[in-house]
Amino acid sequence: MPKDTGIGASTVRREDVRFLTGTGEYTDDIVLAKQTYAVFARSTVAHGTIKSIDTSAAEAMPGVLAVFTGEDFVEVGGNPAGWLINSRDGEPMKEPKRPVLAHGKVRHVGDAYAAVIAETIEQARDAVEAIEADIDELPAVVDMNDALSGSNFVHDEIETNQCFDWGWIEDNREATDNAIKNAHHVTTLELVNNRLVPNAMEPRASIGSYKASTGEYTLHTTSQNPHLTRLLISAFVLGIPENMLTVIAPDVGGGFGSKIYHYGEEALVLAAAKKLGRPVKWTADRTESFLTDAHGRDHVTKIELALDAEGNFLAFRTDTKANVGAYLSNFSTATPTFLHGTLMAGNYTVPLVYVNVKAVFTNTAPVDAYRGAGRPEATYSLERVIDKAARELGMDPIELRRKNFIKPDQYPYASAAGLEYDAGNYDALMDKMEEVADVAGFEARRQASEAKGLLRGFGVNAYIEACGIAPSNLVGVLGSRVGLYDAATVRVNATGNLSVMVGAHSHGQGHETAFPQVVAEMLGIDPAVIDIVHGDTSKIPFGMGTYGSRSLAVCGSAVVRATEKIINKAKKIAGHMLEASEHDITLSDGVFSVDGTDKSVTFGEVALKAYIPHEYPLEDIEPGLEETAFYDPANFTYPSGAYACEVEVDPDTGKVRVDRMTAVDDFGNVINPMIVTGQVHGGLAQGIGQALVENTSYDENGQLLSASYMDYTMPRADDMPMFAVDHSQGTLCTHNPLGVKGCGEAGAIGSPPTVVNAVIDALQSGGRNVTHIDMPVTPARVWDAMQNAK
Amino acid sequence: MTKVTMTVNGKAVSGDVEGRTLLSSFLREDQGLTGTHVGCDTSQCGACVVHVDGAAVKACTMLAAEADGAEVNTIEGQANADGSLNVIQQAFQDHHGLQCGFCTPGMVMSAAALLKDNPKPSEQEVRDYLEGNICRCTGYHNIVKAIMAASGQDVPAMAAE
Amino acid sequence: MYNFDVEKPGTIAEAAAAMGADEAQALGGGQTLIPTLKQRLASPSTLVSLRGVAEMQGITRDGDSLRIGGATTHAAVAADGSYPALSALAAHIGDPAVRNRGTIGGSLANNDPAACYPAAALASGATIVTNTREIAADDYFQGMFETALDEGEIITAVRFPIPQAAHYEKFVQPASRFALVGVFVAKFADGVRVAVTGASNEGVHRWAEAEAALSADFSAGAIDGLSVSADNLIADLHGSAAYRAHLVKVMTGRAVSAAS
DSSP states (O other), X not given: OOOSSSTTOOOOOTTHHHHHTTOOOBGGGOOOTTOEEEEEEEOSSSSEEEEEEEOHHHHTSTTEEEEEEGGGGTTSOOOOOSBOOBOTTSOBOOOOOOOSSOOSEEOSTTOEEEEEEEXXXXXXXXXXXXXXXXXXXXXXXXXXXXXXXXXXXXXXXXXXXXXXXXXXXXXXHHHHHHHHHHOSEEEEEEEEEOOBOOOOSSOOEEEEEEETTTTEEEEEEOOSOHHHHHHHIIIIISOOOGGGEEEEOOBOOOOTTTTTSOOHHHHHHHHHHHHHTSOEEEEOOHHHHHHHSOXXXXXXXXXXXXXXXXXXXXXXXXXXXXXXXXXXXXXTTTTTTTTTGGGTTTTBOOSEEEEEEEEEEOSSOOBOOOTXXXXXXXXXXXXXXXHHHHHHHTOOHHHHHHHHBOOGGGOSEEOTTSOXXXXXXXXXXXXXXXXXXXXGGHHHHHHHHHHTTOEEEEEEEEEEOOBSOOOHHHHHHTTBSSOOOEEEEEEEOTTSOEEEEEXXXXXXXXXXXXXXXXHHHHHTSOGGGEEEEOSBTTTSSOOOOSOTTOIIIIIIHHHHHHHHHHHHHHHHHHHHHTTSOGGGEEEETTEEEETTSSXXXXXXXXXXXXXXXXXXXXXXXXXXXXXXXXXXXXXXBOOEEEEEEEEEEOTTTOOEEEEEEEEEEEOBSOSOXXXXXXXXXXXXXXXXXXXXXXXXXXXXXXXXXXXXXXXSOOOOGGGOOOEEEEOXXXXXXXXXXXOBOOOSSHHHHHHHHHHHHHHHHHHHHTTOOOOOOOSSOOHHXXXXXXXXXX | XXXXXXXXXXXXXXXXXXXXXXXXXXXXXXSOOTTSOOOOSSSOSOTTEEEETTEEEEGGGSBGGGGTTOEEEOGGGOSOTXXXXXXXXXXXXXXXXXXXXXXXXXXXXXXXXHHXXXXXXXXXXXXXXXXXXXXXXXXXXXXXXXXXXXXXXXXXXXXXX | OOOOEEEOOSSHHHHHHHTTSTTEEEESSOTTHHHHHHTTOOXXXXXXXXXXXXXXXXXXXXXXXXXXXXXXXXXHHHHHOSSHHHHHHHTTSSOHHHHTTOBHHHHHHHTOTTOSXXXXXXXXXXXXXXXXXXXXXHHHBOSTTOBSOOTTOOEEEEEEEOOSEEEEEEEEOTTTOSEEEEEEEEEETTEEEEEEESSBTTOSEEOHHHHHHHHXXXXXXXXXXXXXXXXXXXXXXXXXXXXXXXXXXXXXXXXXXXXX
């Protein structure tokens, strides 16, 4: 029977009530007294020299309070990259400054070069139009090959458009080359991992405010990680002491990576608030979101798979160009490297992996981690080339994967791409997928589709990803400039209710419901008395935030550690109250009892005693009951899964419809199955969106053609099937206290190759010799491929 | 500035608006009803759906001046009189039909409009009706389930859930 | 948006008078105009809201003809059903909330090259009724966003002859949900008319060869031997001109098969 509370219960979400009644509080909902409005002047050209900016007319407009340009920020710092990557020759990556407002040059359409602060938003918009900017347009650098071969530089001072040329694992390069040269069979595939716009439904927004009497700044902002934002603003950009800056991320309407990063607008509203002594609010419209939110993916890859005559994988070699856009966003250098190259062994016993990634500056919006961040790129390359190999060798795609799977008795397993997988059972996942997806019934469904004039195809995928980022010592060696632990404080109040302050931020993931399930289970109390506090740097101890499917695996582990400390101290207090040794006290169902006796006190009585310490051993135990823990993981966690997709292709139009989508995932221990299933659903939709409809298109001048929902296709309800989701085959993570792995990105990682494999299968089984179509597999592209295969 | 008067969630309200003031701005900024969200500029995302004289409309694509004299209902007016969640809201909670919550007000208002006209929609009819409501979190699966459940129908059987 | 005044006339005469103001612009449902204004791509001094004009509301049938007031919403046309193919077309414009605001007059006045209503009007041989005259559909559509309307002229109604059989087949542009290619086929006693939207740089247009073939033999097979030139068809990130040319034929065949 499913439990109704605690770990493993599908508890309905408590946060839903405010969202369902329109009483959630998102940044743009907040109105501060005397607030003013910021609007940005943004470049309409992709690349240009700023010759002059005349703000005098704008400053004279009604309601205008201030106008800022890049000149105002030359003395402050740049927004840094969080990860230093060294090239194969040992040279550090090129790291041009990313200023608050563009200075000297504009480098992508949407690059902000000025900002107006006014009494109303329309006054600010009017004044932006009155700014006279003389910008000399330069040829745009858009195509990555052109960027690498030409002498037109996005950043003149670095005299190249190559950020780095990274090899992984460099020591394996020669052996991999030899394995490919000497192999029985090599399958080669060139593919594009299409650029995506994250499109959280809430556009970014920020309100800066400043209290002159104390020098304190407050930033309300749409962030997945308020402490990280504070750190970046304090330590790198504006230099505001951390203890003078509070960052509050209230209800946040989705992030998917795009709200991890610090953006210039946040620094601008803070600086403007100080100058004006009034709060300054900025809210992006959707066009600004398209132009300036960090985009995702955008890899161009050639992958080769070497196999022996029996179908054993001998080596994977990939050559990837990764677009980083015009500036380095905070995680942009980690995403195509350590979050991608390290996964290029997949679920397989392949002995050799070599990955080369060249990161390329272009006159496009910055590109950074988007749901999955590197792992979808790795999985797509691997699982597409494996599918192609199976076809070339005449092998069943499931059997070829199984033949090369790491087996359950091989853990811990050192992958050829440098990670140590701790646990998994890929055959069990594949077995379950075959059952849930009813693989046996496919042929009958295929014939039914054929009778309707449609081509049905079946696609499969096996993925592994690395979550729970990350062990600080390891990532430090690999170039990370931050640690990736997390923190939690458990505060037991005198009356027995709890506030749990967590460093993870919830913007859809249901932390306010799931974290209390963990604490309640440990303490044996009602989760309703436990309140989660997140998103406010003045209230929570510290936190690196929510991304990389890390909240439960890292912050949840900190919650466990802090709760363990609470239990240990409470046992001491209970021991004192019960005149027994703390070692003889057992906590069960919220009651501390002395082993072998009927003496007990409740959790509530202990809490009260902690705060009213009468007859209390103050020489041994401090009053109060509040504990903090920082948790730094010992390893990544490794969710894995087996996915299946069935599509129907209309051969007359090329239209693809996803008919069945099955996701069988190993997430380890599952705290709230309802929430976990919902996370998979969302990932699947984003993955199907990437595979079939989402297309970020810049023209040769660097104009974004898909800059609104009129041209960027968002998956809609009528594009999606019902999903079949299973997570019954979990193997526990061996190194964190809950045995959890993380579920937020899996759907977006596992589904794109599954869908594309299914489309190729449909076309092949329908007699069309199509071996690859780049994503998004739009009707026009399918039709083109069919024409070319004639 | 011209004066507009309308009924919002059963209450008479009035305010001075410019010609260009959108109904969504009037609700959010003048009336403080911030449950109506604005997620795009092109009348597509549907986070701003409200009911005007009983019909679902996108409040970001209607002038406040055009709502003069109208009866407007927003997400803030949907709960039962005792403050408890109404049938649709409750179904969204029970079936996990929301994650970040930003599209949710529009989803609930669209669902209410659908069920008023079509009390027992099929799964396909629900999906078709949501053409103008974009959700980035849920993949729509649980939204569809919730609306089916709110209509009193068995939710579609889902494998292995 | 730049600011503007809003006029809400109650009669056609008042509306026409209001349109006489400098830089006045008619406002139908606003589902295209308001997003355009948000981008500051237009700066009318006055928006003349036509929704309050009672004479421009509603649908009346007169024998084999249907008169639809210019301010009638897509939702109202969808619900009407007297001209089933037209109602089905209206039921798939935009989305439900858009259909509750958007009007037939607004759509035809805008003449977006990918809009649905122009295909229905042209294929049906409709008459565009304005406050000053009546314009045959064949004369009305004059290219992308171009119409025969004069400055200040208002579409007060549209008269549709109801064909013996008709159908609109739309292949959606997946983002906007406008037509990537839409084909309206209408069979009358004296012949078949075929109008294509979404495909051409010239906007909505008739496909004469298909009309001739279908007038002789109203079956999907009748167009098998025809081909559509890709010349001057739209090419964009959603599809090439050649793809659109191919879809014109596929959608026409499907429209004929489904026509009733």
